[in-house]
Amino acid sequence: MVRSKVIAIDGPAAAGKSTIAQKVAQMLGYVYIDTGAMYRAITYKALKNNVDVEDEAGIMALLDKTLITLTNDKKVFLDGEDVSEAIRQPEVSKNVSAVSAHKLIREELKRRQIQYAKTDNVVMDGRDIGTNVLPNADYKIFMTASVEVRATRRYKENLKRNITTDLESLKEEIRTRDELDSTRKHSPLLKADDAIVVDTSQMTIDEVVDRIITIVKGSDLMLDYIHKSIEGENKMVETNEHFDYGDFTLPRVGQIVEGEVVKVTPQEVIIDLNYATEGTIYLNELTFDKVESAKSIVKVGDKIQAMVKKVSDEAILLSRTAVLQQQKVEDLKHAFENQEVLEGQVVRSVKGGLIVNIGTEAFLPMSMIDVAFVTDAESFVGQTVQVKIIEFKGNKIKVSRKDVIAEQLKAKRKDQFETLAVNDIVEGHVVRIEKFGAFVRFGALEGLVHISEISHLPVENVEAALAVNQAVQAKVIKVDNGKIQLSIKAILPTPFEEFTSAHETGSVVNGTVTRLTDFGAFVEVAPGVEGLVHNSELSYDHKAKLEDILSEGKTIQVKIISADVKNKRLALSVKQLESDPWKTFNHNVGDVISGVISNMTEIGAFIKVAPYIEGLCHFTEASWNPTVKLQSVVNVGDEVEVKVISFDPKKHRLGLSLRQVKENPWASFKVSEGDVVNGVVESMTDRGAYVALAEDVVGFLPIGQISEKRLSKVEEVLSNGQSIDVKVMRLDLKSNRIDLSIRRIKEDAEREEFNKYMAEDN
Numbered sequence: 057m058v059r060s061k062v063i064a065i066d067g068p069a070a071a072g073k074s075t076i077a078q079k080v081a082q083m084l085g086y087v088y089i090d091t092g093a094m095y096r097a098i099t100y101k102a103l104k105n106n107v108d109v110e111d112e113a114g115i116m117a118l119l120d121k122t123l124i125t126l127t128n129d130k131k132v133f134l135d136g137e138d139v140s141e142a143i144r145q146p147e148v149s150k151n152v153s154a155v156s157a158h159k160l161i162r163e164e165l166k167r168r169q170i171q172y173a174k175t176d177n178v179v180m181d182g183r184d185i186g187t188n189v190l191p192n193a194d195y196k197i198f199m200t201a202s203v204e205v206r207a208t209r210r211y212k213e214n215l216k217r218n219i220t221t222d223l224e225s226l227k228e229e230i231r232t233r234d235e236l237d238s239t240r241k242h243s244p245l246l247k248a249d250d251a252i253v254v255d256t257s258q259m260t261i262d263e264v265v266d267r268i269i270t271i272v273k274g275s276d277l278m279l280d281y282i283h284k285s286i287e288g289e290n291k292m293v294e295t296n297e298h299f300d301y302g303d304f305t306l307p308r309v310g311q312i313v314e315g316e317v318v319k320v321t322p323q324e325v326i327i328d329l330n331y332a333t334e335g336t337i338y339l340n341e342l343t344f345d346k347v348e349s350a351k352s353i354v355k356v357g358d359k360i361q362a363m364v365k366k367v368s369d370e371a372i373l374l375s376r377t378a379v380l381q382q383q384k385v386e387d388l389k390h391a392f393e394n395q396e397v398l399e400g401q402v403v404r405s406v407k408g409g410l411i412v413n414i415g416t417e418a419f420l421p422m423s424m425i426d427v428a429f430v431t432d433a434e435s436f437v438g439q440t441v442q443v444k445i446i447e448f449k450g451n452k453i454k455v456s457r458k459d460v461i462a463e464q465l466k467a468k469r470k471d472q473f474e475t476l477a478v479n480d481i482v483e484g485h486v487v488r489i490e491k492f493g494a495f496v497r498f499g500a501l502e503g504l505v506h507i508s509e510i511s512h513l514p515v516e517n518v519e520a521a522l523a524v525n526q527a528v529q530a531k532v533i534k535v536d537n538g539k540i541q542l543s544i545k546a547i548l549p550t551p552f553e554e555f556t557s558a559h560e561t562g563s564v565v566n567g568t569v570t571r572l573t574d575f576g577a578f579v580e581v582a583p584g585v586e587g588l589v590h591n592s593e594l595s596y597d598h599k600a601k602l603e604d605i606l607s608e609g610k611t612i613q614v615k616i617i618s619a620d621v622k623n624k625r626l627a628l629s630v631k632q633l634e635s636d637p638w639k640t641f642n643h644n645v646g647d648v649i650s651g652v653i654s655n656m657t658e659i660g661a662f663i664k665v666a667p668y669i670e671g672l673c674h675f676t677e678a679s680w681n682p683t684v685k686l687q688s689v690v691n692v693g694d695e696v697e698v699k700v701i702s703f704d705p706k707k708h709r710l711g712l713s714l715r716q717v718k719e720n721p722w723a724s725f726k727v728s729e730g731d732v733v734n735g736v737v738e739s740m741t742d743r744g745a746y747v748a749l750a751e752d753v754v755g756f757l758p759i760g761q762i763s764e765k766r767l768s769k770v771e772e773v774l775s776n777g778q779s780i781d782v783k784v785m786r787l788d789l790k791s792n793r794i795d796l797s798i799r800r801i802k803e804d805a806e807r808e809e810f811n812k813y814m815a816e817d818n
Contacts, residue, residue, distance in 0.1 A: 065080075073199050096148050123136070201257040309364050317356050322339070324338050335364075337360075401441075482531075491507075493507045496528055510544050512584055556619045561618060565581050651664055665698075674711075683739050699712065727794075733749055739776065744760075
């Protein structure tokens with residue numbers, strides 16, 4: 057087996073290694089391996105996953121689950137995603153040295169790079185290829201250039217990628233990168249002792265490429281000479297086997313001839329070639345198949361083509377298998393040129409891949425077995441696989457199963473993607489797990505289930521919730537630019553739905569207080585399900601304080617009083633675990649009951665008449681006398697008798713009256729509008745005076761009705777306790793209101809005297 061050849065190109069950052077290496081590989085027909093892109097790819101993934109570039113163990117754990125694929129068309133794929141442009145971003149450039157300095161990272165990528173070199177003629181560039189990765193490389197080149205030239209090249213390269221950078225900053229970045237690469241502990245940037253230095257500062261790209269190709273071809277000159285000498289000797293031997301017997305010209309060795317079968321034995325076939333001598337095909341040259349007799353292949357009279365293997369005056373030895381092989385080669389060339397899909401059987405595993413029989417043996421590299429990373433090539437032995445020829449050089453044929461699968465998947469993806477719609481339910485299996493979620497393959501497509509879409513409950517570790525190859529169902533929740541987002545939790549009932557389907561309103565459940573707020577307490581009654589105990593549902597004692605009854609972390613019993621599935625709201629109650637005291641309150645409107653003043657407010661007095669039951673005595677219900685203030689009648693703590701004047705047990709409202717315990721004096725007070733009555737000044741205000749006409753019967757005397765003179769103060773003519781005669785001007789017994797006047801008494805007397813005077817004159 058011919059050993060693959062390796063060209064190692066090392067040098068500092070921005071020396072142009074990648075550009076030159078690609079062109080050299082193209083010119084020589086070698087495979088280009090961009091090792092720098094491999095380091096950039098894992099750096100990019102580390103940054104994307106928020107892994108510290110100094111965390112060697114963290115990056116190594118990431119690398120173990122990472123597939124980096126380099127294609128012949130210069131593309132870089134990271135776990136199947138094209139990151140060719142993303143890995144060239146400035147942020148990656150700043151951090152790649154730190155990642156490449158880690159020993160474990162370098163060893164793992166070195167292992168992968170060596171694997172590439174074992175199966176192909178390769179051009180590999182980096183910083184330690186010739187000194188560390190491939191110290192036995194056939195050709196070692198060390199490319200360099202001045203810092204100014206390298207910075208300018210990187211600046212122009214960034215402009216093409218629409219990346220804004222500063223030239224001076226790039227110079228400083230390159231100097232720093234050189235220092236880091238040259239002084240790092242593991243595999244520093246060094247020129248191999250046997251490397252040829254190529255300074256590209258004053259050279260064009262084509263000049264550098266020509267220089268390296270000249271170096272390579274110059275090294276091969278002597279080997280080519282030896283090969284040609286050997287070929288010449290073989291040709292001389294072949295020439296001596298061409299005979300000419302005058303008029304009886306015989307066929308040449310290697311000539312394809314056709315004749316008729318004239319005799320068949322188990323071990324040979326005799327062919328009439330219309331020459332002086334008949335041709336003979338032995339069984340082993342008749343067919344590739346294992347047969348016992350030539351008679352199972354041909355019969356007398358058959359026309360057959362064969363290749364002349366040997367010519368003598370006694371016999372012409374022919375080979376039908378040579379023609380079959382040649383036809384196979386032509387068919388394979390045609391398949392290669394037209395990129396046809398072939399079927400072959402995997403016959404054995406070898407170092408770096410598999411041997412597949414497609415009519416002849418072809419090499420299937422490990423990297424070309426599948427679109428996914430393959431670790432166990434042995435498992436493919438004996439299988440029939442579909443492949444494409446990707447390299448055809450003489451007897452060396454290289455095939456790819458990966459390309460066939462990729463095309464099939466591409467077609468399937470297209471068909472499946474065209475019919476895919478948001479809200480579709482798909483079935484698949486987990487193919488890869490990342491910190492941020494899991495990739496699920498369904499059919500030919502893959503979608504991401506973000507960590508937040510795995511379960512309705514919080515998921516801290518994806519691997520704790522899902523496993524590779526686990527079968528799952530999911531809903532398509534977003535399709536954007538070819539990327540598919542899936543949700544497992546979207547097809548699962550929510551914890552709230554599960555809880556409410558299992559617990560009806562009125563059920564009593566256990567729960568844990570999770571937090572206290574101004575308006576109540578939240579209680580977790582099941583994982584992921586919280587309900588609210590509003591302050592009004594804590595206790596029938598409306599004075600009870602939340603913090604006195606509940607505390608965070610406390611386990612309590614609660615009663616479900618309502619459930620809103622649509623809005624995921626659950627109302628709970630602590631107080632309803634007990635019977636409602638308002639429903640057992642055995643008093644009706646009109647009953648006189650005892651109670652204790654518990655609170656005094658502007659609107660009245662709250663009176664506790666039973667455990668957890670308080671009623672309100674409005675300030676208007678303190679006394680029949682409107683001048684009497686509630687505060688002058690009762691105080692907090694006083695035990696009083698009150699009459700129930702309203703009762704609403706559903707709304708927990710109780711109306712009480714202090715004054716209605718006594719009879720209404722207004723009902724028995726006999727007076728009519730126009731009557732003049734005697735009363736006592738009880739109190740005075742800026743507006744007038746209140747005059748007591750009987751017990752708890754008080755009328756109002758406006759200041760304007762006291763005297764015909766304009767008064768600024770009531771006290772100018774009246775005093776508290778003064779007995780006065782007043783006229784009833786307005787009487788409203790229903791509203792307990794009487795309006796009085798002193799002035800009208802005098803005016804009425806004067807009018808009467810005037811009327812008498814007028815009558816006497818007449």
